[in-house]
Amino acid sequence: MNPIYASRVLRSVLVLFVFISAILSIYYLSKITYPFIIAILIAFFMNPMVDFFEKKAKMPRGLAVVISLFLIVGLFAGLITLLVAEIVSGAEYLALVVPNHVETLVDFLEQLFAAQVIPLYNQLSGLFNNLDVGQQDTILQNIQSVGSQIGTTAGNFIQGFFEKIPAILGWFPNAATVIIFSLLATFFISRDWHRLSTFGRYLPKKAKSSGKTVFADLKKALFGFIRAQLTLISITTVIILIGLLILKVDYAITIALVTGIVDIIPYLGTGAIFVPWIIFEAVAGDMARALGLGILYVVVLVQRQLMEPKILSSSIGLDPLATLVSLFAGFKLLGFLGLIAGPVTLVIITTLHKANVFRDLWEYIKGKEERPL
Numbered sequence: 481m482n483p484i485y486a487s488r489v490l491r492s493v494l495v496l497f498v499f500i501s502a503i504l505s506i507y508y509l510s511k512i513t514y515p516f517i518i519a520i521l522i523a524f525f526m527n528p529m530v531d532f533f534e535k536k537a538k539m540p541r542g543l544a545v546v547i548s549l550f551l552i553v554g555l556f557a558g559l560i561t562l563l564v565a566e567i568v569s570g571a572e573y574l575a576l577v578v579p580n581h582v583e584t585l586v587d588f589l590e591q592l593f594a595a596q597v598i599p600l601y602n603q604l605s606g607l608f609n610n611l612d613v614g615q616q617d618t619i620l621q622n623i624q625s626v627g628s629q630i631g632t633t634a635g636n637f638i639q640g641f642f643e644k645i646p647a648i649l650g651w652f653p654n655a656a657t658v659i660i661f662s663l664l665a666t667f668f669i670s671r672d673w674h675r676l677s678t679f680g681r682y683l684p685k686k687a688k689s690s691g692k693t694v695f696a697d698l699k700k701a702l703f704g705f706i707r708a709q710l711t712l713i714s715i716t717t718v719i720i721l722i723g724l725l726i727l728k729v730d731y732a733i734t735i736a737l738v739t740g741i742v743d744i745i746p747y748l749g750t751g752a753i754f755v756p757w758i759i760f761e762a763v764a765g766d767m768a769r770a771l772g773l774g775i776l777y778v779v780v781l782v783q784r785q786l787m788e789p790k791i792l793s794s795s796i797g798l799d800p801l802a803t804l805v806s807l808f809a810g811f812k813l814l815g816f817l818g819l820i821a822g823p824v825t826l827v828i829i830t831t832l833h834k835a836n837v838f839r840d841l842w843e844y845i846k847g848k849e850e851r852p853l
Contacts, residue, residue, distance in 0.1 A: 484847070491845045515658045519665030523673060526552060530670055545670045549663065569734070584764050697831040701796045705823065708795035709744065712788060716743045716750065716780055723776035727769060743784070750780050796827055 510517060526548050533544035611619070669676065717740030724732035735753075743749045754777040761770035789804045796803070803823060810822020832838060 487847055488845055491847065495841055495845060515661040516665050516669075518658070518662045519669055522552075522662065522666045523670040526666070526670055527673055530673070542667075542671050545667055548670070549667065553663075569731075588763060588765070693835040694831050694837070697834060698827065701827040701831065704795035705792070705827070708791045711791055711795070712784065713740045713743050715787065716740050716784060719780055719783065720750070720776065723772075723779070727772045727776070729769075749784065750777065754780075792823055796823065802826060 526545075529548045529551070530541070530544045533539045533547055534541050537544070539547070717736050720739050721732060721736035724736055729735065739750050739753045742752055754773060758770050758773045758777065761767075761773060789807065793799060793803045803826065806822035806826040808822075810825070814821050
């Protein structure tokens with residue numbers, strides 16, 4: 481083989497090996513160091529607030545970090561308290577209205593059995609009695625087999641559920657430990673943020689320049705992605721609130737806020753609230769409200785699908801078509817999580833391209849050898 485091509489192949493294998501090793505190392509190390517990864521993310525988002533207290537209020541860095549942490553924890557605690565209060569209020573409301581709806585549902589089921597199920601059962605019984613003994617035995621065996629499979633599946637599900645209860649209960653002490661370590665690590669990382677950020681001076685000049693470009697673009701894309709999601713959630717919440725007010729639904733503001741938050745869930749989104757609600761209203765006999773909720777759900781769904789590529793592309797700085805392709809490809813490859821992983825991957829690839837990382841790798845693979853005469 482030509483020595484030039486052989487060296488290129490070896491460098492290509494080396495680049496591929498380093499890339500795969502880095503991905504695997506990040507994956508396995510993240511399982512052990514995830515509390516500190518969480519701390520780095522919190523410190524990253526909290527750093528502007530800490531800098532504000534340190535520079536504008538003339539506070540020591542440590543005190544600014546403590547106050548910022550207290551504000552963030554207090555904000556989350558307040559949101560959780562508000563959510564719990566709304567859940568309690570909603571539970572009290574459901575305790576008043578559910579009995580009437582349950583009674584309506586029972587009446588509906590009784591009418592369904594009387595009008596449809598019992599006549600169908602009588603017809604099937606008549607057909608069954610007209611069959612010969614062998615056909616009846618075959619049908620009975622099939623029914624027993626299906627019943628056995630259903631019973632086995634239900635039993636396995638119940639067994640698996642109760643077997644997971646100790647793991648679920650054991651998750652709470654682990655979660656508390658992770659929170660404590662993350663908060664402590666956040667304090668130390670945020671306090672020494674500027675000192676830790678100077679470690680980049682030990683990198684080669686070219687790597688440091690590319691790293692700054694990648695970090696700046698990723699930071700811009702990250703905040704743009706968060707801004708885009710908040711914008712989409714706000715639009716969804718406003719549309720739902722207007723629709724519920726038109727339909728004269730009780731607790732419209734609370735329902736709109738909760739549904740807007742649920743809209744964060746990939747793929748399911750508002751359907752997790754609207755679909756069961758529409759079915760319930762239809763079964764309860766309130767077809768007008770069920771139809772109104774169905775129209776509102778379709779409007780929310782359509783505006784989300786139309787606005788998401790546009791808002792994401794404008795906030796992150798990506799082409800709308802490329803964003804749409806990344807959303808679809810991510811969903812087909814990874815399911816629900818792919819709707820987030822797709823645009824994130826596109827952002828990383830675009831950022832690396834802008835930083836000329838791919839060009840530098842290609843130059844390294846090609847080398848500086850000249851073709852022999």
